[in-house]
Amino acid sequence: MSSTCVSPALPDSKTATTDPLPDIAASAPTHASTLDWVGMEDISLPLYLAGQPVLARASAGVSLDAAGARGIHMSRLYGALRELESRELDAARLSGVLEAFLASHEGLSSVAEVRLAGALPLERPALVSEAAGWKRYPFRIAARSEAGAVALELEIEVGYSSTCPCSAALARQAIQEQFDRDFSQSAVDAATVREWLGRAEGIVATPHSQRSEATVTVGLDPLVPTLPLPTLIDRVERALGTALQTAVKRVDEKAFALANGRNLMFCEDAVRRLDDALNADYAPQGYRVHVRHRESLHAHDAVARVERRAPDNR
Missing domain, CATH: 1.20.5 (Single alpha-helices involved in coiled-coils or other helix-helix interfaces)
Structure with a gap:
């Protein structure tokens, strides 16, 4: 006698009747308290900014206001975030994602927030010659919806050279x-x-300079048509006068030395230049400036900062 082992038939996934999947997040919490923020951080998200593809890191979350709920639906946040892919990022799309967060958590949440961080690549020409190269500009974008109002903030980092007066x-x-x-x-x-x-025996001393960083954070009108990353970067670099270079030839290096000589700056000078450059356009929404001079003389950094709050936040 021979025997044959027959596997049991599996149910058709399209027609089989199964019990509902458990929703643990909807169960009663051990502690019936509200939470300010629940969500996810460090999500990889491909974006387009200023026409350039950028691999960003995203944080997404909402408040948990319903004391009778154990948690939120994180998969709904993740799904809504994907609406930011494949097209130019703008304020309207960010606001739409925040609305989707709250709509998918109706009765649970009243505050929604998205934060994005990455580095924008921009091609920059040399000062004099035909040379050019790419620079990366770190950025952060924060969008928050609360009580029907959306707050939008943009932060950039710009490198420059500073020569001590x-x-x-x-x-x-x-x-x-x-x-x-x-x-x-x-x-x-x-x-x-x-x-x-022209002899080294004559020019016996040279001033010290260092690579420096300016971090500029500006509030934006949530109805702004485009996110002004390139224009804000350009404004910061023009105000400082000594933006870091990419590919250079000797004529560019000479021009850079001249720029440093014409733009001697303590950290206090740099932050005041940026304050003047930003005030006219960004004072209504508020802004912050933080500069760091990575000293070549000292074993520490020199820093300065200023904050101009929006008129209704003073």
């Missing part, structure tokens, strides 16, 4: 003192002075 003055003094030592006993003509200025 005190160091420049001391270097000039050292060069003058060397000049006196070399020529105190004789009269000199312009050609001799010019030749002396």
Whole structure:
């Protein structure tokens, strides 16, 4: 006698009757308290900003106001976030996602929030030559809906060079003192002075400079048609005058040295420049500026910041 092992038939997934899947989030909580924020962080999300593809990190969440609910429906937030993919990101789409968060949690939540972070790649030309290259500009975008009002905030980071005014003055003094030592006993003509200025023995000191960072955070009108990342970056770089470069040739390096000499800056000077550059357009929604000079003289950083709150938040 032979025997055959026959597997039991599996039910057709399209026609089989199954018990409802349990919804643990809807069950009563152990502690019937409300929560300010429940959601997810560090979600990978592809975006388009200023026409460039950006792989961003997203945080999404809502308040939990219903004391009788154990939790929220995170999968609904995740699904709504995908509406930000594949097309240019703007304020209207962010507001739409916040509305979807709250609509999918009606009776549970009254506050919704989305935060996005990444780096925007922009091609930047050299100062003089035809050279060009790409720079990355870190950004953060925060959108929040509460009591029917949407608040929108944009933050960017911009790198620049800062040359210390005190160091420049001391270097000039050292060069003058060397000049006196070399020529105190004789009269000199312009050609001799010019030749002396081109020698390392003449320029005995140079001012110190350092790579520096400006973090600018601006409030935006939630009805703004586009997110002004490139225009805000350009405004910051123009105000500082010494934006970090990409590909350069010698003529560009010379132009950069001239720019540093014409834009001597303590951290206090840099933050005041940016305050002046932002005030006219961004004061109605408020803004913050934080600059950091990564000192080449000291083993610490020099920092300065200013905050201008929107008139109704003072």
